[in-house]
Amino acid sequence: MAVPAHAHRKFRRDPLMIAVLLGYDAINWVDGRISLPAPGAVRETNESIDVVVTDRIAATDDESVTAVTFAATDGAPLPAWSAGAHVDVTLPSGRVRQYSLCGDPADLSCYRIAVRLIPDGRGGSAEVHNDLVVGAEFSVGRPRNAFPLAVGGHNQTTSAVRLIAGGIGVTPVLAMLDILDRTSTQWSMIYCGRTRDSLAFLDELGRFGDRVTIREDGPHRPAGAEELLGDLACDSAVYACGPPAMIDALRGALVDRSDVEFHYERFSAAPVVDGRPFDLRFASSGEVLRVAADQTALSAILGVRADATYSCQQGFCRSCAVRVLDGVPDHRSTALSRDEVDAGYFLPCVSRAEGCLTIDL
Ligand code: FES
Missing domain, CATH: 3.10.20.30 (Beta-grasp domain)
Structure with missing residues (x-):
């Protein structure tokens, strides 16, 4: 049976990290058995966490991305999460969307998501932009992580990490930066988008200095895989989140690099592979x-x-x-x-x- 492309991420790490991640997966599996919504159904209120918006800001100069911070309505700490995690958000209309968490995993008093407005989308991003004002209530599921950062474990051989974010793909990557910054891992990041005005959280990224490269597409072509990957040393790990074309280009460029781990998350559907009518x-x-x-x-x-x-x-x-x-x-x-x-x-x-x-x- 074929499996979806996102299941082919490479994981090559030390036994301790594997054990930790298996344990984490087991907890998530048990948690999922308890808290995942029934297939096809919107999550029931008693299976989710009621939250209230405590802050919202425009995260880009052109105001195309809104960052929304929210806390549990009962004031209790929110469930723990790790960099790369996302939550199911049930909006006031009942629409369910998935958004990456992009706040501080150490601060469980609140979560933060950031959403780009898609004017001709299906209404989720417009609802976030229009209706999730301070005081608005909605609900979220427990965090799940399909894009975990796995570096710094015992005997971990990863020599360097390359982070690649395309547009709003910066959201799961953002929480990885502080973690990498606290380890001895060498890392660098390239963050691309149409225009500088449309790139979110540039102020927060500024503190990482020249380890973060901002790349505007402008009137030029989007960055190719070579530019996105830079000089990859042996035993590097690449974490990328962005549009399908970007992820596909990176996958193609790394297909012969068995010394490089490639972890990725796309934010829209992958093309059908091996399909028959x-x-x-x-x-x-x-x-x-x-x-x-x-x-x-x-x-x-x-x-x-x-x-x-x-x-x-x-x-x-x-x-x-x-x-x-x-x-x-x-x-x-x-x-x-x-x-x-x-x-x-x-x-x-x-x-x-x-x-x-x-x-x-
Ligand atoms: S699993 Fe089918 S739309 Fe998410």
Whole structure:
């Protein structure tokens, strides 16, 4: 069975770090069993944390990114998180979105997220910009981390870390900087975007001096992989978050560098890999849709059911899950539990099939 591209991150580290991360994953797995929303459902209030906005600022000069800080409404400390983590945010309208945490992991009195306004988006970013004013209440799930920073462990051989952020991809990277700064690890960062005005948190990055390179695309082409990677020493680790084209270029450039760890997070759907056409049949109407080889089942569903629920489009939030009533799915995500898979759930944003699937829609 094929797995999604994000499952191919390279991890090569010492046994202690592996044990620590396995323990962390086990805790998250147990936590997930308790707190993850049911597939396709918005998280119930009693499974999430009610929060209130305590501060918001424009994080870019052009005000296209808003940073929102919030605390639990009951004043209790929020759950611990680690650099690279994200939370499911249930907005006042009921929309669910995933945003990286970009505050200080040591400060559990509040969380911070930063959201770029997408004028022609699906409404989540506009709601954050318009409605998450100081005093507004909403809810969040417990932090989950699909992009952990793993350096500095016992016998860790990573000699240098290269951080690469494209646009709003700076958010998960931001919390990594303080951690790296406190270790003896050599690190550098390149942060790219259309214009300097559109780059968030430049003031916070200023304190790291010339270890952070700001790169405006301006009228030029976006930076290529060579420029983004710089001079990579042996045993380096690269952490990148940005648009799919940037991540794909980096993956291509590093494919022959077995001495370099590559960890990445994209903020939109990856292209379909090894896709074959198949059919989806709606049980309620009998309507049959053809899913093209380079198309996701979710995009085919959205073509006729614009109100279908989804969010990450990368197979980890589970909000798009539908039940399969007939046919054999090709599951390309590990976000569903064995019980959920056995119950027939399927994530159409990444998973596929051979032949025809009848779905409970
Ligand atoms: S949209 Fe997030 S898992 Fe499908």
